[in-house]
Amino acid sequence: MVQRVIATDAALELIVLLRERHGPVMFHQSGGCCDGSSPMCYPDGDLLLGNQDVLLGEIGDSPFYMHKNQFDYWKHTQIIIDVVDGRGGMFSLEGVEGKRFLSRSRAFNKEELVELN
Incomplete structure (x- = not known):
């Protein structure tokens, strides 16, 4: 099954730490305002989602959202x-750990795109 969002082992380890310290967390891919275009981690429910936010999937048992335009x-x-x-985004939970989440990407191949649609 093709996934729209995945995480490296290092990111998953940090998510575990953040969940231990803060409880359930959620992610939202920042659109480039105050914190650039970084994946932002919040306590689950602290960021109010709108009807234009798209759930891409989960990483580390935590939902990951992005605005529809992005x-x-x-x-x-x-x-x-x-x-x-x-140091990453000033509002993201991992900042105090001396770490920051980073988005990388790769293009889906033709077969993966067919599966996603």
């Missing part, structure tokens, strides 16, 4: 959530 540009790619050292 999804229209990314729908042909698989988003791979990774983690690197450094």
Whole structure:
């Protein structure tokens, strides 16, 4: 089964840590405002979602959303959530850990696109 969003082992380990410290978490791919275009991690329910937010899937048992307008540009790619050292978005939970989530991507092949549609 093709997944629109996946996470590296390092990202999954950080999600486990964040869940232990904060309880259930959720992700939203930032659209480029204050925090650039980074995956943002919040306590589950702290970010109010709108009817234009698209659920792409789950990483580490945590939902991952993106605004529909942004999804229209990314729908042909698989988003791979990774983690690197450094400070990320000021509102994202991982910042105090000295880490930041990072979005990488790869284009779906023809067979994967057929499966997704």
